[in-house]
Amino acid sequence: MARVLVTGAGRGLGLAFVQNALQQGDRVFACVRKPERSEALQELAKQHTEQLTLVKLEVTSSEEAEAAFHAVSQHVKGLDLLINNAGINSMSQGKDKAGPTLRLNELEAEPMLWMFHVNSIAPVMVARQFLPLLEKGDNPAVLNVSSWLGSISGKSRGGNYGYCASKTTLNMMMRAFAFDVKEQGVRVYLFNPGWVQTDMGGSKASLTPEESTASMRQTLDQLTLEQTGEFFDWNGSPHAW
Numbered sequence: 549m550a551r552v553l554v555t556g557a558g559r560g561l562g563l564a565f566v567q568n569a570l571q572q573g574d575r576v577f578a579c580v581r582k583p584e585r586s587e588a589l590q591e592l593a594k595q596h597t598e599q600l601t602l603v604k605l606e607v608t609s610s611e612e613a614e615a616a617f618h619a620v621s622q623h624v625k626g627l628d629l630l631i632n633n634a635g636i637n638s639m640s641q642g643k644d645k646a647g648p649t650l651r652l653n654e655l656e657a658e659p660m661l662w663m664f665h666v667n668s669i670a671p672v673m674v675a676r677q678f679l680p681l682l683e684k685g686d687n688p689a690v691l692n693v694s695s696w697l698g699s700i701s702g703k704s705r706g707g708n709y710g711y712c713a714s715k716t717t718l719n720m721m722m723r724a725f726a727f728d729v730k731e732q733g734v735r736v737y738l739f740n741p742g743w744v745q746t747d748m749g750g751s752k753a754s755l756t757p758e759e760s761t762a763s764m765r766q767t768l769d770q771l772t773l774e775q776t777g778e779f780f781d782w783n784g785s786p787h788a789w
Protein backbone atom coordinates (compact mmCIF):
# COMPACT_ATOMS: atom_id res chain seq x y z
CA MET A 549 0.00 0.00 0.00
CA ALA A 550 1.45 3.33 -1.09
CA ARG A 551 0.28 6.84 -0.29
CA VAL A 552 -0.14 8.49 -3.71
CA LEU A 553 -1.02 11.99 -4.89
CA VAL A 554 -1.97 12.69 -8.53
CA THR A 555 -2.40 16.13 -10.13
CA GLY A 556 -4.83 16.69 -13.01
CA ALA A 557 -6.70 13.63 -11.77
CA GLY A 558 -10.16 14.27 -13.25
CA ARG A 559 -9.67 12.75 -16.69
CA GLY A 560 -7.19 11.15 -19.09
CA LEU A 561 -3.94 9.80 -17.70
CA GLY A 562 -4.56 11.39 -14.29
CA LEU A 563 -7.84 9.53 -13.80
CA ALA A 564 -6.21 6.28 -14.96
CA PHE A 565 -3.37 6.76 -12.44
CA VAL A 566 -6.04 7.13 -9.74
CA GLN A 567 -7.94 4.01 -10.86
CA ASN A 568 -4.73 1.99 -11.10
CA ALA A 569 -3.66 3.08 -7.60
CA LEU A 570 -7.07 2.25 -6.13
CA GLN A 571 -6.87 -1.25 -7.68
CA GLN A 572 -3.49 -1.73 -5.99
CA GLY A 573 -5.01 -0.80 -2.63
CA ASP A 574 -3.15 2.51 -2.37
CA ARG A 575 -4.28 5.51 -0.32
CA VAL A 576 -4.98 8.09 -3.01
CA PHE A 577 -5.23 11.89 -3.07
CA ALA A 578 -6.75 12.98 -6.38
CA CYS A 579 -6.00 16.64 -7.09
CA VAL A 580 -8.34 18.40 -9.45
CA ARG A 581 -9.17 22.00 -10.27
CA LYS A 582 -12.90 21.65 -9.64
CA PRO A 583 -13.66 18.60 -7.46
CA GLU A 584 -17.39 19.38 -7.46
CA ARG A 585 -17.47 19.12 -11.27
CA SER A 586 -15.51 15.89 -11.60
CA GLU A 587 -18.22 13.26 -11.87
CA ALA A 588 -15.83 10.36 -12.45
CA LEU A 589 -13.87 11.15 -9.29
CA GLN A 590 -17.02 11.80 -7.24
CA GLU A 591 -18.27 8.34 -8.25
CA LEU A 592 -14.94 6.70 -7.34
CA ALA A 593 -14.88 8.53 -3.99
CA LYS A 594 -18.31 7.05 -3.15
CA GLN A 595 -17.01 3.54 -3.90
CA HIS A 596 -13.69 4.01 -2.05
CA THR A 597 -14.56 6.20 0.93
CA GLU A 598 -11.54 5.15 3.04
CA GLN A 599 -9.07 5.05 0.15
CA LEU A 600 -9.73 8.16 -1.95
CA THR A 601 -9.77 11.85 -1.03
CA LEU A 602 -10.42 14.61 -3.57
CA VAL A 603 -8.27 17.70 -3.17
CA LYS A 604 -8.74 21.04 -4.92
CA LEU A 605 -5.61 22.05 -6.82
CA GLU A 606 -5.01 24.43 -9.69
CA VAL A 607 -1.31 23.60 -10.07
CA THR A 608 -0.20 27.17 -10.83
CA SER A 609 -1.62 28.49 -7.54
CA SER A 610 0.87 28.47 -4.66
CA GLU A 611 -2.03 29.23 -2.25
CA GLU A 612 -3.94 26.17 -3.42
CA ALA A 613 -0.78 24.02 -3.31
CA GLU A 614 -0.20 25.06 0.31
CA ALA A 615 -3.85 24.40 1.21
CA ALA A 616 -3.63 21.01 -0.54
CA PHE A 617 -0.51 20.17 1.47
CA HIS A 618 -2.29 20.96 4.75
CA ALA A 619 -5.38 18.99 3.69
CA VAL A 620 -3.30 15.91 2.80
CA SER A 621 -1.21 16.25 5.99
CA GLN A 622 -4.39 15.80 8.04
CA HIS A 623 -4.80 12.31 6.59
CA VAL A 624 -1.26 10.91 6.26
CA LYS A 625 2.13 11.40 7.92
CA GLY A 626 4.09 10.71 4.73
CA LEU A 627 3.70 10.49 0.95
CA ASP A 628 5.28 7.68 -1.09
CA LEU A 629 4.47 8.90 -4.59
CA LEU A 630 3.69 12.29 -6.12
CA ILE A 631 2.56 12.13 -9.75
CA ASN A 632 2.97 15.44 -11.59
CA ASN A 633 0.53 14.69 -14.38
CA ALA A 634 -1.45 17.91 -15.05
CA GLY A 635 -0.49 19.47 -18.36
CA ILE A 636 -1.74 21.34 -21.42
CA ASN A 637 -0.83 21.33 -25.08
CA SER A 638 -1.55 23.79 -27.86
CA MET A 639 -5.04 22.32 -28.41
CA SER A 640 -6.13 22.41 -24.75
CA GLN A 641 -7.98 25.72 -25.19
CA GLY A 642 -9.53 24.59 -28.50
CA LYS A 643 -8.07 24.26 -31.98
CA ASP A 644 -8.81 27.88 -32.91
CA LYS A 645 -6.65 29.13 -29.99
CA ALA A 646 -3.71 26.78 -30.69
CA GLY A 647 -1.70 29.04 -33.02
CA PRO A 648 0.02 31.31 -30.46
CA THR A 649 2.05 28.41 -29.02
CA LEU A 650 2.18 26.31 -32.19
CA ARG A 651 3.08 28.21 -35.35
CA LEU A 652 6.06 30.55 -35.91
CA ASN A 653 4.06 33.34 -37.56
CA GLU A 654 1.43 33.34 -34.77
CA LEU A 655 3.60 33.00 -31.65
CA GLU A 656 2.59 35.17 -28.68
CA ALA A 657 4.38 35.49 -25.37
CA GLU A 658 1.43 35.28 -22.94
CA PRO A 659 0.01 31.90 -24.04
CA MET A 660 3.57 30.52 -24.18
CA LEU A 661 4.27 31.76 -20.64
CA TRP A 662 1.05 30.17 -19.36
CA MET A 663 2.08 26.86 -20.91
CA PHE A 664 5.47 27.09 -19.23
CA HIS A 665 3.79 27.91 -15.93
CA VAL A 666 1.49 24.85 -16.07
CA ASN A 667 3.84 22.32 -17.69
CA SER A 668 7.31 23.29 -16.45
CA ILE A 669 7.20 25.48 -13.34
CA ALA A 670 4.14 24.20 -11.45
CA PRO A 671 5.46 20.60 -11.17
CA VAL A 672 8.58 21.69 -9.30
CA MET A 673 6.61 24.11 -7.10
CA VAL A 674 4.07 21.42 -6.21
CA ALA A 675 6.85 18.90 -5.52
CA ARG A 676 8.69 21.41 -3.31
CA GLN A 677 5.46 22.09 -1.39
CA PHE A 678 4.97 18.36 -0.71
CA LEU A 679 8.63 17.67 0.10
CA PRO A 680 8.09 17.50 3.92
CA LEU A 681 5.62 14.65 3.36
CA LEU A 682 7.75 12.95 0.68
CA GLU A 683 10.75 12.96 3.01
CA LYS A 684 8.70 10.89 5.44
CA GLY A 685 7.55 8.48 2.70
CA ASP A 686 8.56 4.87 2.12
CA ASN A 687 11.10 4.79 -0.78
CA PRO A 688 9.44 8.02 -1.99
CA ALA A 689 9.27 9.07 -5.63
CA VAL A 690 8.11 11.91 -7.86
CA LEU A 691 6.89 10.71 -11.26
CA ASN A 692 6.74 13.55 -13.79
CA VAL A 693 4.70 13.04 -16.93
CA SER A 694 6.84 14.55 -19.68
CA SER A 695 6.69 13.72 -23.40
CA TRP A 696 8.78 12.49 -26.30
CA LEU A 697 8.11 15.98 -27.69
CA GLY A 698 10.36 17.39 -24.95
CA SER A 699 13.37 15.55 -26.36
CA ILE A 700 15.79 17.99 -28.07
CA SER A 701 17.60 15.24 -29.96
CA GLY A 702 14.24 13.88 -31.17
CA LYS A 703 13.08 17.21 -32.61
CA SER A 704 13.27 16.97 -36.39
CA ARG A 705 10.59 19.40 -37.60
CA GLY A 706 9.53 22.99 -36.90
CA GLY A 707 6.51 24.22 -34.96
CA ASN A 708 4.86 23.24 -31.65
CA TYR A 709 7.19 25.68 -29.87
CA GLY A 710 5.32 26.04 -26.59
CA TYR A 711 4.53 22.43 -25.80
CA CYS A 712 7.87 20.96 -26.90
CA ALA A 713 9.93 23.59 -25.07
CA SER A 714 7.74 23.42 -21.95
CA LYS A 715 8.38 19.66 -21.66
CA THR A 716 12.13 20.16 -22.29
CA THR A 717 12.08 22.73 -19.49
CA LEU A 718 10.13 20.35 -17.25
CA ASN A 719 12.88 17.79 -17.81
CA MET A 720 15.57 20.24 -16.74
CA MET A 721 13.58 21.58 -13.77
CA MET A 722 12.94 18.11 -12.40
CA ARG A 723 16.48 16.90 -13.10
CA ALA A 724 17.75 19.80 -10.96
CA PHE A 725 15.14 18.96 -8.31
CA ALA A 726 16.21 15.30 -8.43
CA PHE A 727 19.76 16.16 -7.37
CA ASP A 728 18.54 18.65 -4.75
CA VAL A 729 16.45 16.00 -2.99
CA LYS A 730 18.61 12.90 -3.61
CA GLU A 731 20.20 13.08 -0.16
CA GLN A 732 16.74 13.03 1.41
CA GLY A 733 16.11 9.73 -0.39
CA VAL A 734 13.44 11.10 -2.76
CA ARG A 735 13.61 9.52 -6.24
CA VAL A 736 12.61 11.74 -9.19
CA TYR A 737 11.98 10.58 -12.78
CA LEU A 738 10.75 11.94 -16.09
CA PHE A 739 8.42 9.71 -18.10
CA ASN A 740 7.24 9.77 -21.68
CA PRO A 741 3.80 8.11 -21.31
CA GLY A 742 3.66 7.17 -25.02
CA TRP A 743 0.89 8.28 -27.35
CA VAL A 744 -2.22 7.76 -25.25
CA GLN A 745 -5.98 7.82 -25.93
CA THR A 746 -7.07 10.89 -23.96
CA ASP A 747 -8.58 14.27 -24.84
CA MET A 748 -5.00 15.37 -25.54
CA GLY A 749 -3.79 12.27 -27.39
CA GLY A 750 -7.00 11.68 -29.40
CA SER A 751 -8.78 8.42 -30.16
CA LYS A 752 -6.22 7.17 -32.71
CA ALA A 753 -3.41 6.99 -30.14
CA SER A 754 -1.65 3.66 -29.70
CA LEU A 755 -2.00 3.12 -25.93
CA THR A 756 -4.97 3.22 -23.57
CA PRO A 757 -4.59 5.32 -20.41
CA GLU A 758 -4.81 2.08 -18.40
CA GLU A 759 -1.91 0.47 -20.33
CA SER A 760 0.30 3.54 -20.08
CA THR A 761 -0.26 4.23 -16.37
CA ALA A 762 0.03 0.56 -15.33
CA SER A 763 3.32 0.30 -17.21
CA MET A 764 4.69 3.51 -15.64
CA ARG A 765 3.80 2.31 -12.13
CA GLN A 766 5.44 -1.08 -12.77
CA THR A 767 8.56 0.60 -14.12
CA LEU A 768 8.69 2.98 -11.18
CA ASP A 769 8.78 0.10 -8.69
CA GLN A 770 12.03 -1.12 -10.28
CA LEU A 771 13.86 2.22 -10.41
CA THR A 772 16.51 3.02 -7.81
CA LEU A 773 17.76 6.21 -6.20
CA GLU A 774 20.90 5.86 -8.35
CA GLN A 775 18.71 6.37 -11.44
CA THR A 776 17.19 9.58 -10.09
CA GLY A 777 16.81 12.40 -12.64
CA GLU A 778 16.64 10.01 -15.62
CA PHE A 779 14.15 10.12 -18.53
CA PHE A 780 12.26 6.92 -19.45
CA ASP A 781 9.58 5.62 -21.75
CA TRP A 782 6.43 4.28 -20.07
CA ASN A 783 7.84 0.74 -20.30
CA GLY A 784 11.20 1.58 -18.70
CA SER A 785 13.35 2.00 -21.83
CA PRO A 786 15.75 4.94 -21.41
CA HIS A 787 14.61 8.00 -23.40
CA ALA A 788 17.03 10.29 -25.27
CA TRP A 789 17.16 13.86 -23.93
Ligand SMILES: NC(=O)c1ccc[n+]([C@@H]2O[C@H](COP(=O)([O-])OP(=O)(O)OC[C@H]3O[C@@H](n4cnc5c(N)ncnc54)[C@H](OP(=O)(O)O)[C@@H]3O)[C@@H](O)[C@H]2O)c1
Nearest residue numbers: 556560561581606607633634635695743744746747748749
Ligand atom coordinates in the same frame (compact mmCIF):
# COMPACT_ATOMS: atom_id res chain seq x y z
N1 LIG B 1 -2.08 11.81 -24.21
C1 LIG B 1 -0.86 11.73 -24.74
O1 LIG B 1 -0.66 11.12 -25.82
C2 LIG B 1 0.32 12.38 -24.03
C3 LIG B 1 1.58 12.21 -24.62
C4 LIG B 1 2.70 12.76 -23.98
C5 LIG B 1 2.53 13.43 -22.77
N2 LIG B 1 1.27 13.60 -22.24
C6 LIG B 1 1.17 14.31 -20.94
O2 LIG B 1 0.38 13.55 -20.06
C7 LIG B 1 -0.23 14.41 -19.09
C8 LIG B 1 -1.72 14.12 -19.01
O3 LIG B 1 -2.27 14.38 -20.30
P1 LIG B 1 -3.63 13.75 -20.84
O4 LIG B 1 -3.32 13.12 -22.13
O5 LIG B 1 -4.31 12.98 -19.77
O6 LIG B 1 -4.39 15.13 -21.15
P2 LIG B 1 -5.89 15.62 -20.90
O7 LIG B 1 -6.81 14.50 -21.16
O8 LIG B 1 -5.99 16.87 -21.69
O9 LIG B 1 -5.90 15.94 -19.32
C9 LIG B 1 -5.11 16.98 -18.82
C10 LIG B 1 -5.33 17.05 -17.33
O10 LIG B 1 -4.52 18.12 -16.79
C11 LIG B 1 -5.35 18.95 -15.99
N3 LIG B 1 -4.87 20.33 -15.97
C12 LIG B 1 -4.57 21.13 -17.03
N4 LIG B 1 -4.18 22.33 -16.60
C13 LIG B 1 -4.23 22.30 -15.24
C14 LIG B 1 -3.97 23.24 -14.22
N5 LIG B 1 -3.54 24.48 -14.52
N6 LIG B 1 -4.13 22.87 -12.92
C15 LIG B 1 -4.54 21.62 -12.62
N7 LIG B 1 -4.84 20.68 -13.54
C16 LIG B 1 -4.68 21.02 -14.83
C17 LIG B 1 -6.72 18.85 -16.61
O11 LIG B 1 -7.69 19.28 -15.69
P3 LIG B 1 -9.15 19.86 -16.15
O12 LIG B 1 -10.01 18.65 -16.36
O13 LIG B 1 -9.54 20.72 -14.99
O14 LIG B 1 -8.93 20.64 -17.42
C18 LIG B 1 -6.76 17.36 -16.94
O15 LIG B 1 -7.10 16.62 -15.79
C19 LIG B 1 0.09 15.84 -19.54
O16 LIG B 1 1.18 16.35 -18.79
C20 LIG B 1 0.50 15.67 -21.01
O17 LIG B 1 1.34 16.70 -21.45
C21 LIG B 1 0.17 13.09 -22.84
